[in-house]
Amino acid sequence: MAPSLWPGWAKAVVLALGCQQATAACAPRFSFENAELTDAALADIAKQDASSGALLGFGEDADSASASNKPSPSTPKCKVFPGDANWPSDKAWKTFNASLGGALIKTIPLAAPCYNNWPQVRDAAKCQQITENWNSPRLHIEDPTSAQFPIFQGRTCLPTDDPTQNCTLGGYASYSVAVTKVSQIQLALNFARNANIRLVVRNTGHDFADKSIGAGALSIWTHKLKDLEYYSNYQCKKYKGPAFKVGAGVVTEEVYAAAEKNGVVAVGGECRTVGIAGGFVAGGGHSPMSTLVGMGADQVLSMDVVLPNGRFVTATEDSNADLFWALRGGGGSTYGVVTSVVIAAYPKVPVTTMSFLYTTGPNVTADTFWASIGKYFSYFERFTNAGAYGYFLVVSIGPGEFLFNFMPFWGGNMTAPQLTTLVTPFLNDLANLGIAVTPNITVYPTFYQAFNGSWAPEQVGAPVGHAGSRLFPRENFVDPAKRNATVAAVRYAIEAGGVLVGYNIKAATNPKVNQDNAVNPAWRKSLGFFILGAGQLPNNATDAQIAANAKVMTTDWLKRWRDVSPGSGTYQSEADINEPDFQQSYYGSYYPKLYKLKQKYDPTGLFYAPTAVGSEDWYITGQIPYYPTQNGKLCRK
Ligand SMILES: Cc1cc2nc3c(=O)[nH]c(=O)nc-3n(C[C@H](O)[C@H](O)[C@H](O)COP(=O)(O)OP(=O)(O)OC[C@H]3O[C@@H](n4cnc5c(N)ncnc54)[C@H](O)[C@@H]3O)c2cc1C
Ligand SMILES: *[C@@H]1O[C@H](CO)[C@@H](O)[C@H](O)[C@H]1NC(C)=O
Ligand SMILES: *[C@@H]1O[C@H](CO)[C@@H](O)[C@H](O)[C@H]1NC(C)=O
Ligand SMILES: *[C@@H]1O[C@H](CO)[C@@H](O)[C@H](O)[C@H]1NC(C)=O
Ligand SMILES: *[C@@H]1O[C@H](CO)[C@@H](O)[C@H](O)[C@H]1NC(C)=O
Ligand SMILES: *[C@@H]1O[C@H](CO)[C@@H](O)[C@H](O)[C@H]1NC(C)=O
Ligand SMILES: *[C@@H]1O[C@H](CO)[C@@H](O)[C@H](O)[C@H]1NC(C)=O
Ligand SMILES: *[C@@H]1O[C@H](CO)[C@@H](O)[C@H](O)[C@H]1NC(C)=O
Ligand SMILES: *[C@@H]1O[C@H](CO)[C@@H](O)[C@H](O)[C@H]1NC(C)=O
Numbered sequence: 001m002a003p004s005l006w007p008g009w010a011k012a013v014v015l016a017l018g019c020q021q022a023t024a025a026c027a028p029r030f031s032f033e034n035a036e037l038t039d040a041a042l043a044d045i046a047k048q049d050a051s052s053g054a055l056l057g058f059g060e061d062a063d064s065a066s067a068s069n070k071p072s073p074s075t076p077k078c079k080v081f082p083g084d085a086n087w088p089s090d091k092a093w094k095t096f097n098a099s100l101g102g103a104l105i106k107t108i109p110l111a112a113p114c115y116n117n118w119p120q121v122r123d124a125a126k127c128q129q130i131t132e133n134w135n136s137p138r139l140h141i142e143d144p145t146s147a148q149f150p151i152f153q154g155r156t157c158l159p160t161d162d163p164t165q166n167c168t169l170g171g172y173a174s175y176s177v178a179v180t181k182v183s184q185i186q187l188a189l190n191f192a193r194n195a196n197i198r199l200v201v202r203n204t205g206h207d208f209a210d211k212s213i214g215a216g217a218l219s220i221w222t223h224k225l226k227d228l229e230y231y232s233n234y235q236c237k238k239y240k241g242p243a244f245k246v247g248a249g250v251v252t253e254e255v256y257a258a259a260e261k262n263g264v265v266a267v268g269g270e271c272r273t274v275g276i277a278g279g280f281v282a283g284g285g286h287s288p289m290s291t292l293v294g295m296g297a298d299q300v301l302s303m304d305v306v307l308p309n310g311r312f313v314t315a316t317e318d319s320n321a322d323l324f325w326a327l328r329g330g331g332g333s334t335y336g337v338v339t340s341v342v343i344a345a346y347p348k349v350p351v352t353t354m355s356f357l358y359t360t361g362p363n364v365t366a367d368t369f370w371a372s373i374g375k376y377f378s379y380f381e382r383f384t385n386a387g388a389y390g391y392f393l394v395v396s397i398g399p400g401e402f403l404f405n406f407m408p409f410w411g412g413n414m415t416a417p418q419l420t421t422l423v424t425p426f427l428n429d430l431a432n433l434g435i436a437v438t439p440n441i442t443v444y445p446t447f448y449q450a451f452n453g454s455w456a457p458e459q460v461g462a463p464v465g466h467a468g469s470r471l472f473p474r475e476n477f478v479d480p481a482k483r484n485a486t487v488a489a490v491r492y493a494i495e496a497g498g499v500l501v502g503y504n505i506k507a508a509t510n511p512k513v514n515q516d517n518a519v520n521p522a523w524r525k526s527l528g529f530f531i532l533g534a535g536q537l538p539n540n541a542t543d544a545q546i547a548a549n550a551k552v553m554t555t556d557w558l559k560r561w562r563d564v565s566p567g568s569g570t571y572q573s574e575a576d577i578n579e580p581d582f583q584q585s586y587y588g589s590y591y592p593k594l595y596k597l598k599q600k601y602d603p604t605g606l607f608y609a610p611t612a613v614g615s616e617d618w619y620i621t622g623q624i625p626y627y628p629t630q631n632g633k634l635c636r637k
Contacts, residue, residue, distance in 0.1 A: 026236030026302060026316075027245045027342050030227040033304055035181035036312055037190075045099065052095040055088070055194045056187055059309030062601050075604075078621075078635035079198040081216040082174055088195050093175070096191050100184050105176045105221075107169055109157035110139070110146040115167035122163070131159035135459040137273040141204040141251070144176035144221045145213065148460035151546065152210035152577065152610075154631035158463050171210070171630030173200055173219035180224050182312055185337050190310045192218045193606045198634045200609070201333045203278035204251060206271065206460075208467055209577040211279075211333060211609035214630045215620075220337055222278060225249035227340070230262050234342070237317055239301050239513065242345040248277045248338055253451075260448035264345040265289065267299045270391065270455050277303075277341040282332035283573030284519040286505055286529060288389045288410050289447070292349070294510040297328035297519050299343040305336040308602040312339075317514060326597045329519030330587070331572055333609040335601050344513050349413040351450035354423060356437040357405035359397060363434045366400045373404070374487045375429040380477040380504045380527040386422050387412050390504030396494050408442075408454055416443050464537045464546060468553055468576030470561040471520070471568050472528035485564045490530065493557035499533035521588040522569035531574055532557060547627040554578040554626065572611065578626055582611045608634060 039058075046053025080086045088096070097104035111134075112118035114127035133139040140146045150158055156170030177188045192199040198217040205212050212219075227247035234243035242264045246255060252268035255276050259266040266276075267289045274280050276296070281303075285296020293299070302316045305327065315324035326335055360369045373394065383390060389410040397403045411419040419441065430437055444450035476486045494500055507523045509515070534553045537545055554576055562568075570579065572586035583591040591613070598614040608618055610628065621632040 027229070027231060027234065027243070029304060030229070030245070030247060030340060032180060032225060032227060032247070033182050033312070033339055035183050037183040037186040037310070049095065052092065052099075055092060055096070056099060056190050057194065058186075058190060058311060059193055059604070061309060061311070062307060062603075075636075076196060078633045079216065080196050081633050086196070088197070092195070096187070099187050100177055101181075103178050103180065103184055105144050105178055107145050107172050107174055107176065109167055109169060109172060110143045111157045111159045112167050114160050114163060115157070115165060116163045117166050127159065127163075131161075134159050134461045137204070137206070137271075137457060137460045140460065141223060141273055144178060144223075145172045145202060145219060147202075147205035147207075147210040147213045149208060149210050149465060150461060150463050151466055151627075152629050153213060154629040155463055156631065169215065171213050171215050173202070173214055173217040176202065176219040176221045178221050178224055182306060182339055185220055185306045185339065186310045186312065188218060188220050189306060189308060189337070189606065193308065193310075193604060198608065199606055201278075201337055201607075203248065203275040204273055206274050206573075207279055207283075207332070208574045209610050210630060211612065214608070214634065215632060216634075222248040222275070222337070225339065226254075228254060228258055230258060230345075232262070234301070236301055236342075239344065241512070242347075243301060243342050244345055245340055245342045246277045247340050249275065250277065251275055252280070256448050256451055259345055259348075260446055262345075263348050265348050265447040266343060266345045267293060267296050269296070270451070272455065272457050276343070277338055279332045279573055281328060281341055281343075282330070282334075282338070284329045284523060284571060286503065286507075286523075286571065288351075288391075288412060288451075289346075290505055290507055291384045291389050292387050292412050292508055293344075293346060294513065294515055295329070295507045295519050295523060296343075297517050298507070298510060298513050298515045300324075300328050300341050300517075301344060301513070302342040303327055304339045304341075306339065307336045308604070308606040322597055323601065325516065326518050326594055328517035330590070330594045330597075331609070331612045333607050334598060334612045334614070335607070348446050350415065351444045351447055352411040352414045352416050352419040353408040353442050353444070353450055353454055354411070354419060355406045355408040355440045355442075357403060358430075358435050358437050359403045360401045366402065368433050368435070369402045369404070370487055370491050372430055372433050372435055373490070374483055375426065375433070376404075376504075377477045377483050377486065377528070379426050381474060383409075383422065383504055384506040384527055386418075387414065387508075388419075388422065388504075390502070392502045392504075394490070394494055394500040394502065396497065402494065410450070410454070412447070416441055463539045464541050466534040466546075466550060466553070466577075467531055467574065468534070468558045468579070469529065469531045469570045469574050470558065470565060471522045471526040471570050472530060472561075472565050473522070473525045473568050474527050476565055477527050482564065489560040489564045492560055493532055496552075496557060497535040498553070498557055501531040501533070503529040503531075505529055518587070518590050518594060520569055520572065520586060521590065523571070526568065529571060530561070532561070543624055543627055547624050550578055551626040554580070575611070577610060577628055579611070583616070586611060587613065605636065
């Protein structure tokens with residue numbers, strides 16, 4: 001950084017940042033959150049450079065009745081796109097970058113070093129390194145723009161050994177802001193809103209529908225917001241107990257490690273690299289701890305958030321309470337940019353896991369195999385009532401041949417004898433079906449050690465990878481006829497080439513925290529969350545093949561899952577981008593309320609993500625049915 005090169009007002013913005021702000025939260029703000037953009041700093045910019053000042057100014061207050069808050073008939077139908085006459089000039093981008101203290105990054109696709117058409121970064125050794133690590137989420141989360149499901153980016157710049165192909169930005173944002181201060185988030189929101197540029201929020205890029213990317217967008221990259229603070233005795237309103245304040249860029253394994261260090265356990269998923277304060281809480285968040293203490297979003301005690309108008313607020317049960325409700329389950333990139341959350345933690349728990357696998361074989365026919373799946377389903381309620389969480393795989397390994405694998409069965413807060421007593425009737429049922437298994441039971445003194453012993457970093461980045469999912473209500477497992485229908489619907493998809501990654505899970509009731517939030521009500525009634533991997537395609541599949549494959553999954557395989565669970569829904573963060581009636585499916589009966597809050601807090605439509613609340617008011621140009629990408633202009637319907 002070379003401050004002497006910045007205009008004087010840019011320095012003023014950066015310097016105006018240290019002042020402490022009063023806050024309604026029960027934990028002090030992080031220092032990066034005290035670095036707020038002030039009206040005085042903006043006035044200073046405007047004095048030096050009126051047109052830049054106009055591009056960086058705050059929007060109207062959310063509660064203001066001002067007509068300027070709503071899109072007027074003269075509002076352009078589409079967000080401006082690179083090459084459009086209204087796209088900000090190079091000078092405007094320079095000025096914006098200076099106001100940010102130099103944090104603006106022009107997008108270079110992650111795999112660009114593999115391509116001749118990026119001579120400035122072309123590097124065969126680097127290309128090889130990227131190619132070798134492409135399936136590691138860690139490679140992608142260190143990059144400002146890359147997402148983990150390249151299919152929705154348009155597959156425009158994948159690793160290749162043919163450097164003569166063209167690497168283009170596809171669905172990736174045009175620019176990112178590597179934010180380290182709240183003022184930079186405020187400036188980015190103001191700039192995108194005033195210049196009518198598409199905005200995206202990018203944390204780790206783990207969302208199954210790539211909700212963190214968008215062609216021609218300005219991206220707010222939250223990865224560097226790594227502040228993490230432990231409170232051994234956090235007191236706020238009704239809550240008293242251990243808690244963490246978690247910055248927007250902190251990932252699951254970092255929170256778990258801090259919890260281990262402090263003798264407590266926090267609620268996160270089984271994936272090491274998902275962002276806790278970002279998409280995990282925003283989507284609802286399912287966890288191995290959910291069967292004991294509820295959803296990830298249920299744990300939130302307070303959050304700090306920059307609103308679409310650029311203002312920075314705290315949301316709690318009694319400060320911006322409607323926003324606090326919506327941000328816990330109502331979806332990411334919809335109501336603002338969350339800078340941190342405070343989440344409850346719990347005294348540490350031991351964990352006992354069990355793993356085993358079995359397949360069809362000489363003594364186990366396909367029908368016997370599927371009868372065993374029905375047996376497992378019949379224990380779903382008993383297992384979750386005991387606090388267990390089951391994570392399992394069902395896949396076809398040849399015509400009429402199948403495999404079941406626990407990865408693992410997870411006994412949270414359970415000793416080995418407790419787990420053995422719990423699972424023995426199920427193992428006896430398997431034995432009666434002629435299925436002999438050898439359970440591998442492992443006892444861990446803490447959650448963290450069980451997590452570390454059970455789950456390696458997952459694989460991402462498959463060029464044509466695509467999945468869908470369904471939440472199955474309690475009655476699908478306790479009612480024998482519905483259970484059989486559920487087994488049949490699952491069997492159909494697996495026989496046809498799908499892959500089931502299943503969770504036997506429930507959202508436990510927990511009086512210690514506030515569970516009145518926007519988490520999809522279907523979670524509260526379900527005992528099974530099943531993810532379905534689409535049929536395998538070769539990496540060189542054509543767009544038409546991808547579309548046809550996706551259509552089969554949505555309109556046949558998942559339709560059968562929907563048909564046996566009417567009125568339920570699914571988990572918005574791990575869902576089929578083509579889900580019909582996503583409003584009902586992802587948000588249930590809360591959708592109308594969430595939509596109203598969207599109009600209140602984001603009347604100009606600054607925030608958009610595919611299948612986010614209010615996204616039905618927009619479309620992306622140039623789309624192929626059943627193969628939507630973020631590679632097009634974003635326009636209002
Ligand atoms: C391999 C794998 C395993 C997974 N395991 C689990 C699991 O066990 N449990 C579970 O619940 N989920 C799991 N998920 C899903 C995961 O929780 C979601 O994809 C989640 O949305 C990721 O959030 P993120 O912030 O890390 O990623 P991103 O994809 O970057 O963000 C997700 C969405 O949130 C928005 N967003 C991100 N940060 C912010 C912010 N600070 N303010 C406002 N909006 C923001 C983004 O714009 C985007 O719309 C898994 C996903 C993968 C790929
Ligand atoms: C923003 O400024 C920094 C520091 O001067 C510079 O390194 C960076 O390349 C600039 N970004 C863009 C997009 O020009
Ligand atoms: C790459 O793009 C250039 C310029 O648009 C074009 O001339 C060339 O044919 C393209 N190459 C390939 C392999 O698509
Ligand atoms: C199949 O069953 C027979 C008779 O019960 C038994 O001898 C044999 O070991 C079994 N095979 C397998 C693979 O379990
Ligand atoms: C774990 O079990 C103990 C004793 O049975 C109980 O006091 C504690 O609340 C449980 N912890 C959780 C997180 O359920
Ligand atoms: C049992 O599971 C543990 C934990 O995953 C693993 O370390 C161990 O190797 C397994 N043992 C056998 C015999 O598979
Ligand atoms: C995590 O697991 C790995 C092996 O899988 C082991 O080497 C490492 O020591 C473990 N870390 C902790 C903190 O338990
Ligand atoms: C469910 O299927 C099993 C076979 O897997 C069968 O024995 C049972 O009668 C069926 N139950 C109902 C209610 O259809
Ligand atoms: C994909 O590659 C395989 C061989 O590698 C080839 O047989 C097939 O025709 C290719 N498909 C397309 C659509 O190019």
